[in-house]
Amino acid sequence: MIAKLEMLIALAKEQHFGHAAEALGITQPSLSNGIRQLEDQLGVKLVNRGSRFGGLTPEGQRALVWARQIVGDARRLKQEMRATYAGLAGHVRLAVIPTALTWAAELTARFTERHPSTSFTVLSRSSEEILKQIENLDADAGLTYLDNEPLGRMTTTPLYREHYALLCRSDHVLAHKHSLRWPELNGIAMCLLTPDMQNRRILNRHLMQAGIEVVASVESNSTIVLVSNVIAGRSVTVLPDHLARFLAAGHDLCVVPIEEDSAAPTVGLVALHREPYTPVVQALRKLVAEMARDQ
Incomplete structure (x- = not known):
């Protein structure tokens, strides 16, 4: 059956x-x-x-x-029984929004260090795709926005709040500012994530509230493409501050924090709300909560 x-x-x-x-x-x-x-x-x-x-x-x-x-339920039963005699083991499929991939790397590194018999496949997906993959049993859990998409039957564990920064070349007119506000991006050529990404929809709201018509010279679902365009000197991009710092390392780029004008969105772990949780999902939730407290 x-x-x-x-x-x-x-x-x-x-x-x-x-x-x-x-x-x-x-x-x-x-x-x-x-x-x-x-x-x-x-x-x-x-x-x-x-x-x-x-x-x-x-x-x-x-x-x-x-x-x-x-x-x-059958998969959870199998994991539960295996964990009782062999400890936490198995392969975990984690779907992640592109802007949270550095956090996913930290999460998987800590998890596999704590549970050496586990392994991961990390998939970069939009927030909508993450929920569909979990519903379809194609992913065990996800890292995504917790307060922007309707999450349905998901359990959530907050990990961090997303704050934004401008990433530009060191010779850009905005490069040496200590911080900036959204209206200062008016008239600045930008490359941004594609509109199907929740991050882009969040940035669109910030820019439109600042009275800026959002026109991206380049759109991509890859942050690597965005940063490559910045390095080439064609435009700037806006990314979560932690990701901007990571991608700027080793390049002649500047990261300029953007001052908050509203509550920062929360990103965290999502999984199907079915109790009892599998040992792997329960361990993931515990570790994410620890990482959130460590910030």
């Missing part, structure tokens, strides 16, 4: 029989047979079939909710 529920989850995610089969590492006929067997067991039609995948039926949508819960 668990394997067939995983097939339903994969099919709902991929929206294509062939792609779902490939993701599961099975043949397409095996996937189709598994879905039909699941339909027979449940006594309802789950998938609209034609020449191609036609979406889930209403019963399929409801079954998908149960499938995610049951498969998630």
Whole structure:
């Protein structure tokens, strides 16, 4: 039953029989047979079939909710049992907003030092994608904004507040200021994250409140691209202060703090709110709370 529920989850995610089969590492006929067997067991039609995948039926949508819960519970049970005799171990999939990747590195380094039998895959994702990946069981937890997206059935553990800074070349007109306010960026060429990123939406609000029309000369979902444009001298960028300092190291760049004009957004750990939590998620929450207290 668990394997067939995983097939339903994969099919709902991929929206294509062939792609779902490939993701599961099975043949397409095996996937189709598994879905039909699941339909027979449940006594309802789950998938609209034609020449191609036609979406889930209403019963399929409801079954998908149960499938995610049951498969998630099965994985938690497995981790719980393994932890009782082998200690904390396993592979953790952590989805992270791009501006929190330096914090993710600190978190994973401390975690694996404390629990040497664990390993991580860290995925850079938008805040919306992080929630979807956790819901779809494609990520175990995430680092994202806690007070800007609707978080739904997530448990949250605050880690830090995001403060902003201008990153520019040392020969820029704003380079040697001790700090600046948002209106001072009026008329300054900027490169920024893409609009699908929550960080960009936050910056847009700050700039618009300062009366600045937001026009980015370069947009990217990569902070490396933004900093490369700054180094080339084409524009400036605005990043969280900790990330700006990290990316400026070794380059002829200046980091200028931007004075706060509203409450700084909170970034922290999110995971599905299901008790009992897996030992790994519980340990992650504990470590994030410790890191928050250490600041």
